[in-house]
Every structure is written in structure tokens, then in C-alpha cells.
Amino acid sequence: MLSAADIRALRGLCPNRLHVDVPLGRISRWRVGGKADVVVRPRGVAQLSALIRLCLERRLPYVVVGATSNLLFADEGLRALCIQVQGDTSDIAVRGNEIDVGAGVWGPYLTLSAMHAGLTGIEHLCGVPGSVGGLIYMNAGSQRKSIGNALVRVVSVDGNGAVMHRDAADCGFTTRHSVFHGNREIISGATLRLAPGARDTIRREMMSIMAARRAKFPLRFPNCGSVFVSNPAMYERWGPPGAVIEQAGLKGFRIGGAVVSRLHANFIVNAGGATAADILAVMRHVRSVVHQRTGHLLQPEVRFVEPSGQIGSALDADAYAA
Ligand SMILES: Cc1cc2nc3c(=O)[nH]c(=O)nc-3n(C[C@H](O)[C@H](O)[C@H](O)COP(=O)(O)OP(=O)(O)OC[C@H]3O[C@@H](n4cnc5c(N)ncnc54)[C@H](O)[C@@H]3O)c2cc1C
Known part of the structure; x- marks a missing residue:
């Protein structure tokens, strides 16, 4: 928990780049998560270095995030300082x-x-x-x-x-x-x-990549991309996670607002009002069904952010929830 004096000191260092009581659902790619007490967006390496020294001096716990495309924030939000690295x-x-x-x-x-x-x-x-x-x-x-x-x-x-x-x-x-x-x-x-x-060749290549991604990935609903990483042993016998989850009949599987995408089964989309708990419950279910069918335990690519700022594999969320 940050004190008023901590917040004043941080604001002195990063004026106009500190925000309090930020709903994580507004900044997170999955559009889930409770409130972050304080989000700070330092500019440049000197400001970042000074910020870390201040955190050390004041013993402030912090977590670093970028565009949050691979992160699941807890429904309870974030008590640690959230350092978001942003630029232009x-x-x-x-x-x-x-x-x-x-x-x-x-x-x-x-x-x-x-x-x-x-x-x-x-x-x-x-x-x-x-x-x-x-x-x-x-x-x-x-x-x-x-x-x-x-x-x-x-x-x-x-x-x-x-x-x-x-x-x-x-x-x-x-x-x-x-x-x-x-x-x-x-x-x-x-x-x-x-x-x-050649600029034209590069442009054409990028347009073709984008067209393929638009056809393959669910872009209409908030999501965090592939939820599980591919495992070479499973890949050889059963295929990539998306195919395995699809073969298990899990496309469209839903808990609350979290749904296994019908377009790409390794994506879990927020179809509206999903909580982190919904997403974690869908992940656990998918993992357990795939384990029963193939004997392989899928590992999450998505990382889970606990209220303390601890960040790790979304599997850690099980320990956190237990
Ligand atoms: C629709 C969609 C499609 C995707 N497709 C792909 C794909 O094709 N290939 C692929 O690899 N990924 C893909 N992803 C996942 C995601 O884009 C990548 O993992 C990306 O690298 C996350 O970057 P970020 O800035 O959002 O990081 P965040 O999600 O904010 O953070 C991810 C991790 O990086 C750490 N981190 C972030 N910034 C810093 C920093 N400056 N210094 C130290 N640590 C930092 C965080 O602490 C966290 O542990 C996809 C995601 C979505 C939503």
C-alpha cells in the first residue's frame, strides 16, 4: 500500500505522468482487473532509473507492464505501484x-x-x-x-x-x-x-501477414492472444494447442463472460463482463480436459499479475486463489 507521502514523492519525479485509482479494465488488453492504486508512466531512461532508486529508498513494491497484451490482472486490482513503460x-x-x-x-x-x-x-x-x-x-x-x-x-x-x-x-x-x-x-x-x-516488397509482405491474422484471430472481442504455449511433444502427436482444444470440443466453452473463441480455440475472449476468475476457470477447465485426452498439461503463455505485484505464469494464479 502506498502512502500519501509516497505518492507525493513519485509525483514530484514524474509530474503529469502519475494516476491514482486506475480501473485496470480500462487499460488492460483483456479489459479485466480491479483498480490499480497508482500507475506511473516514466519517460526516458534517466527518469526510469530515478524512479527505481526512489522505490528502493522507500521500499515500494512495483510491477512493470508494457501494453498488457500478455497479462491477466486480478479482480482485486493492484496494491503495488504499476510502472507502465510507454512511449511514442x-x-x-x-x-x-x-x-x-x-x-x-x-x-x-x-x-x-x-x-x-x-x-x-x-x-x-x-x-x-x-x-x-x-x-x-x-x-x-x-x-x-x-x-x-x-x-x-x-x-x-x-x-x-x-x-x-x-x-x-x-x-x-x-x-x-x-x-x-x-x-x-x-x-x-x-x-x-x-x-x-525494397519498400514495396516489405509493405506487401506486411499486408499479407495482417490479412492472414485478421482471418485467423478473433479481433472483435478483447483477448490476450494465445493463452497456452505449444509443447513440442504434444505437437508431434496431437498438434498445436488450438487444434487440440478444438478437437476436445471446447470451442464456445463459456464461464461467465469468458469464452473459448470459436475462431481460434487457443484464444479466450472477453465476450462482455468477464472477470479474471472467469478466465482462470476457463483455463483450468481447458487444461484439465486436454490433460485427460492427451496426457499433456498445457502451460500458459499468459502471465498473471497478483495484487501484490507478483507476476508469473497464469498457473501461479491457482496458488494465489487457493
Ligand atoms: C491478438 C493478439 C495476438 C498476439 N499474437 C502474438 C504473436 O503472434 N506472437 C507473440 O509472440 N505474441 C503474441 N501476442 C502476445 C503479446 O502481443 C506479446 O506477448 C507481447 O510481447 C506483449 O507485449 P506487452 O508490451 O503487451 O507486454 P505486457 O503484456 O505488458 O507484459 C508482458 C511481460 O513483459 C514484461 N514487460 C513488459 N514491458 C517490460 C519492460 N519494458 N521491461 C521489462 N519487462 C517488461 C511484463 O512485466 C510482463 O511480465 C498476441 C496478443 C494478442 C492480444
Whole structure:
């Protein structure tokens, strides 16, 4: 719980960028979650570093979020300080074949900037919703590619407020995973190295990717993308999670406002008024049915944010709810 003095100190550091009593349903991609006591949106690495030092000094618990495209917030909301890393297109600088970008930039804007600069290599990210920091944290991507392949270095702020510079080789990128899952670093920016390409070819490729995604993914209702990660052993025998969930007859399965999408069974949509509890209940049911049919336990890709600010696999929500 933050005191009035904590809030004053935070506001002094990030004037006009601090908000109290923020309904998470308004900012979260799934449109669920109770109230966040305080949301702060620092600007630039110096402000971020000063913010972390202040949190350390005042022993303030905090949680870092980007565009919330992979997060499920608890119905009880958030008592820890919510640090949301946000930026805009002014945080993108093209230098030859390299692009410096702030972590708060919306990923699809970055792919558009690369296209305008005639640079190829990140078209696969054009439809992946997320901030650059969130994309790097998750090593996000599509078409069997990941953002990590295009990165040269990442700038972050560690748990003591110190600014760190890491080469991409030190970022531990594997499928939808990075070193940032295991440390307290907040990504504040990155440099990508791309290859020169013809603008028209890049544009056509991006339009074709977007058309395929529009046909495949449920975009009408709020959702967090794929809920479960693919498991190679299950994939070999049974197929990807979406196909397995569909074969189990779970498309359209509903608890409260949370529904297994009829378009893509690995998506759970908020069809109206869903709570985090509804979504977790649907996840548990899907997991249990798939386990009975295949012997494989699906692992969530979506991450759960507890009121304390603890963030982990949505499976942790079971422990939290227990
Ligand atoms: C419709 C839809 C389609 C999707 N398709 C894909 C897809 O094709 N491929 C794919 O990989 N993903 C996909 N996703 C998931 C999502 O887009 C990615 O996981 C993305 O990387 C999340 O970025 P974010 O900024 O929203 O991160 P958030 O959801 O806000 O956070 C995710 C995690 O990253 C951490 N984090 C965020 N920012 C920072 C930072 N600056 N520093 C340190 N940690 C940080 C958070 O603490 C959290 O643990 C999809 C989601 C949706 C809704």
C-alpha cells in the first residue's frame, strides 16, 4: 500500500505522468482487473532509473507492464505501484541499417518505421500487439521468428536503478523467453540491425501477414492472444494447442463472460463482463480436459499479475486463489 507521502514523492519525479485509482479494465488488453492504486508512466531512461532508486529508498513494491497484451490482472486490482513503460514514435531513430528504439514504442509502429526506411527483418512483428519492451521480454514473434534475431543490444535499468547495456547474445533468448524473466531489469530501449529491402516488397509482405491474422484471430472481442504455449511433444502427436482444444470440443466453452473463441480455440475472449476468475476457470477447465485426452498439461503463455505485484505464469494464479 502506498502512502500519501509516497505518492507525493513519485509525483514530484514524474509530474503529469502519475494516476491514482486506475480501473485496470480500462487499460488492460483483456479489459479485466480491479483498480490499480497508482500507475506511473516514466519517460526516458534517466527518469526510469530515478524512479527505481526512489522505490528502493522507500521500499515500494512495483510491477512493470508494457501494453498488457500478455497479462491477466486480478479482480482485486493492484496494491503495488504499476510502472507502465510507454512511449511514442519520437523514440525511434534510424541510423543506416540500425534502429534505436525506446521500450515504450508500440511494436507495430516500429515495423512501419522499418518499412518506411526500407529495412527488412521484422515484418513478422507487424501484427503482434505489444510495446517493444514487452516484445523483447517475451522474445515475441510469429512465423517461427522472434524479435531476438534482429536485436543488437538492449538497454535496461536494474533493481538498483543502474543503467545496463547488454549485447543480444547476453539476453538468453529462447522461444518466448529471455533473461529478463529471471532478473529485475526493466527494458528501456534497444538497437535492432536489419537488412536493406525494397519498400514495396516489405509493405506487401506486411499486408499479407495482417490479412492472414485478421482471418485467423478473433479481433472483435478483447483477448490476450494465445493463452497456452505449444509443447513440442504434444505437437508431434496431437498438434498445436488450438487444434487440440478444438478437437476436445471446447470451442464456445463459456464461464461467465469468458469464452473459448470459436475462431481460434487457443484464444479466450472477453465476450462482455468477464472477470479474471472467469478466465482462470476457463483455463483450468481447458487444461484439465486436454490433460485427460492427451496426457499433456498445457502451460500458459499468459502471465498473471497478483495484487501484490507478483507476476508469473497464469498457473501461479491457482496458488494465489487457493
Ligand atoms: C491478438 C493478439 C495476438 C498476439 N499474437 C502474438 C504473436 O503472434 N506472437 C507473440 O509472440 N505474441 C503474441 N501476442 C502476445 C503479446 O502481443 C506479446 O506477448 C507481447 O510481447 C506483449 O507485449 P506487452 O508490451 O503487451 O507486454 P505486457 O503484456 O505488458 O507484459 C508482458 C511481460 O513483459 C514484461 N514487460 C513488459 N514491458 C517490460 C519492460 N519494458 N521491461 C521489462 N519487462 C517488461 C511484463 O512485466 C510482463 O511480465 C498476441 C496478443 C494478442 C492480444
